[in-house]
Amino acid sequence: xxxxxxxxxSVGASGPLAGFRVVEFAGIGPGPFACMMLADMGAEVVTxxxxxxxxxxxxxxxxxxxxxxxxxxxxAAIAQVLDLLGGADALVEGFRPGVMERLGLGPDVVQARNPxxxxxxxxxxxxxxxxxxxxxxxxxxxxxxxxLAAIGTAETPVPPLNLVGDFGGGAxxxxxxxxxxxxxxxxxxxxxxxDAAMCDGAASLMSMFFDxxxxxxxxxxxGTNFLDGGAHFYGVYECACKSFISIGSIEPQFxxxxxxxxxxxxxxxxxxxxxxAWPALKQKLVEVFKTKTRDEWCEIMEGTDICFAPVLTMKExxxxxxxxARQTFVTRHGVTQPAPAPRFSRTPSTIRDTAMADIASLTxxxxxxxx
Numbered sequence: 001x002x003x004x005x006x007x008x009x010s011v012g013a014s015g016p017l018a019g020f021r022v023v024e025f026a027g028i029g030p031g032p033f034a035c036m037m038l039a040d041m042g043a044e045v046v047t048x049x050x051x052x053x054x055x056x057x058x059x060x061x062x063x064x065x066x067x068x069x070x071x072x073x074x075x076a077a078i079a080q081v082l083d084l085l086g087g088a089d090a091l092v093e094g095f096r097p098g099v100m101e102r103l104g105l106g107p108d109v110v111q112a113r114n115p116x117x118x119x120x121x122x123x124x125x126x127x128x129x130x131x132x133x134x135x136x137x138x139x140x141x142x143x144x145x146x147x148l149a150a151i152g153t154a155e156t157p158v159p160p161l162n163l164v165g166d167f168g169g170g171a172x173x174x175x176x177x178x179x180x181x182x183x184x185x186x187x188x189x190x191x192x193x194x195d196a197a198m199c200d201g202a203a204s205l206m207s208m209f210f211d212x213x214x215x216x217x218x219x220x221x222x223g224t225n226f227l228d229g230g231a232h233f234y235g236v237y238e239c240a241c242k243s244f245i246s247i248g249s250i251e252p253q254f255x256x257x258x259x260x261x262x263x264x265x266x267x268x269x270x271x272x273x274x275x276x277a278w279p280a281l282k283q284k285l286v287e288v289f290k291t292k293t294r295d296e297w298c299e300i301m302e303g304t305d306i307c308f309a310p311v312l313t314m315k316e317x318x319x320x321x322x323x324x325a326r327q328t329f330v331t332r333h334g335v336t337q338p339a340p341a342p343r344f345s346r347t348p349s350t351i352r353d354t355a356m357a358d359i360a361s362l363t364x365x366x367x368x369x370x371x
Contacts, residue, residue, distance in 0.1 A: 015042025015340075015349045020089045020182065021366060023048065023081075024065070027094035029138075029162070030170030030198065031122045032061045035092055037175050039064030040340035040349040043090075046362060048072070048081065057354045060337035066357035078104050080359050086114050087366025089185075090178050094122040097132050107193050117191040118181040122174050124165070126197030138165035141198040145169075147206050154223035169201025224275065226250065232282035233258060233272065236311060237289035245289065245297050248307035258306045262288055 017038060024035045026049035039045040040063075047065045049055055055067050070077040082105070085091060091110065093100055100106050107119045124141045125131040142148045142165045152158030177194035185191050212218035224230040233249040249258040255272050258264065268284070271277035289297065294310050301308040312320060318329035318336055330339045332351060340349035 013042055013044065013350070013352065014347060015040065016344055016347045018042035018347070020044070021087060022046070022090045022092060023085055023088045025091075025093040025095065025100075026050070026053070026055075027122070029094070029166045030174065031092055031094035033167055034120075034122065034171040034174045034178075035065070036061050036063055037171070037340075038090075038092075038178070040351060041344075042347070042349065046084070046357065046359075055354075057356075058333040058335055059354075060335060063332075063337075063354055064352040065354045066362065067354060068357050068359045068362070070359065072103055072105075075104075080363070081105060082110065082113055084359055084363045084366065085110050085117060087363065087369070088114065088117060089182060090118040090120060090191075092120040092122065092174070092178070096135075097123065097127050111191055115191060116185050116189055118178055118185060118194065119191060120174055120178045120181075120194045120196065122170060122196050122198075124170075124198045126200060127193075127195045138162035138170075138198065141165040141169070142202045145199055145203040145206055146209070147202050149220070150206075150209060150222065150228065152222055153229075154221070157222070164205065165198040165202050169203075169205055170196065170198040173201035173204070224278075226273075230275070230278055232278050232285050235282070237285060239292060239294040239297060240290055241293040241295070243294040244311035245294055245301075246309050246311055247301075250307070254305050254307050257304060261300055261304065261306060264288070 020038075020043040022035060022038055022043045022045045024031065024045055024047045026032075026047050035045050035047070045065050047055075047062075047067050049067055049069050051069045051071050053069065056062060057067070070081065072078065072081070085105075110119065111117055121127060123132070124136040124138075125134065139148065139159050139162075142160075147164050148157045148159065150157075151160050151164075174194065174196035177196050181192050181194050209218055213220070218225050222228055222230075226234055229235050231250075233247060233255055236244050236246050238244055247258060249255040252272065259269055262285075264285075266284075268277070269281060271281065292300075297308075298310055302310070310320075317323055323329060328339055329336055330351065331337075340351060343349070
C-alpha cells in the first residue's frame with residue numbers, strides 16, 4: 001500500500017484546479033465528497049466549521065482542506081466570512097434552503113461583494129418545490145425518481161448504499177455544475193448559483209432506463225431485465241468457498257466465451273436473450289459456479305472477454321493485482337482510501353494534508369492575490 005510520498009500523495013498543490021479557491025461550509029455526505037474532489041484536483045479548499053467540532057484531520061473525505069472554526073451566529077464572524085469570500089472563486093454549502101440567507105450569507109449578499117463567485121448549493125430536494133424544506137436522506141431522494149424502485153430483488157427494493165443519491169446524483173453533479181460555472185465566469189466575469197439537488201441528479205442518472213422503458217426494452221418488474229439480475233448472463237454467483245464472482249456476458253461473443261469456459265454446452269443455453277428461459281438458466285448457473293472456489297474461477301476466467309470479476313470486500317479490493325498496479329488505493333496516516341480520480345496526464349491530482357488555519361491570515365493572502 002502506498003504512503004504519502006507516492007505520486008498520488010504529494011504534499012504540494014497540483015492538479016488542473018491549482019490556483020482556484022473554494023470556501024466550504026461544513027456538512028455531511030455529498031458536500032464534503034465534492035470538496036474532496038476539488039481539493040484533490042488542486043483547488044485550495046477552506047472549510048468553515050463549528051467551534052470545537054474536533055475535526056478528524058486524517059479522514060479520507062475531509063482530506064486536503066484548511067479548517068477554520070467559527071461561530072456563524074456571531075456577526076463579527078459573518079463579517080470575516082464575507083471578507084474571505086471576497087477573494088474566493090466558489091462557495092459550497094449544503095444547508096436547507098433559507099439557512100444561508102438567515103445567516104446573512106445568501107447569494108445576493110455574497111455576490112454583491114464578489115460578482116464572479118460561483119455559489120454551489122447542495123440539497124436533497126432542491127431550492128424550491130413542495131418538499132424543499134423537508135428533511136430527507138439518500139434513500140428518500142432516489143425513491144421519487146424511479147431509481148430505488150428499479151434496484152433490488154423481485155420482492156423488494158434494496159438501497160444501493162448511498163451511492164446513487166448522495167454521491168452519484170449529488171456530489172458529482174455539484175462538481176460538474178461548479179466547474180461549468182467557473183468556466184463560464186472566466187468569460188463573463190460573473191458568477192451564478194448552482195442548484196444541485198440529489199433528486200435531480202438521481203433522475204438524470206436514470207436517463208438510459210427511461211429510454212429503454214419507452215422503447216419497450218425495460219419492464220418495471222425488478223429481476224426481469226438484463227441489467228437488474230434477471231438475466232442469467234449478468235449477475236452475481238456464489239462459489240464453493242462462499243465468496244462471489246460477477247459476470248456480464250451481454251454481447252454474443254462474450255456469452256459464447258462464457259459457455260466455453262464454464263462448460264455450458266447444453267442446448268438450453270442457446271436461449272441467450274430469451275427472457276422466458278432466464279430463470280431456469282440462472283438456476284443452472286447457480287449450480288455450475290458452486291462447483292469451484294472463487295480463486296479457481298479467477299484462474300479460468302479473469303482477464304478474458306467473458307466480462308468477469310471477483311466480488312471483493314473493501315479489505316480485499318486494495319490488494320487486487322489490477323488495483324495495486326494502478327495505485328487505485330493509497331494509505332495515509334494509517335487510513336486506506338481511494339486515490340484521486342480521474343487522472344490527468346499533465347497536471348496530476350494530489351492528496352494534501354488537512355490542517356487548522358486562521359481566517360484573517362487566509363483573507364489577507366486571498367485579497368493580495370485577488371484576480
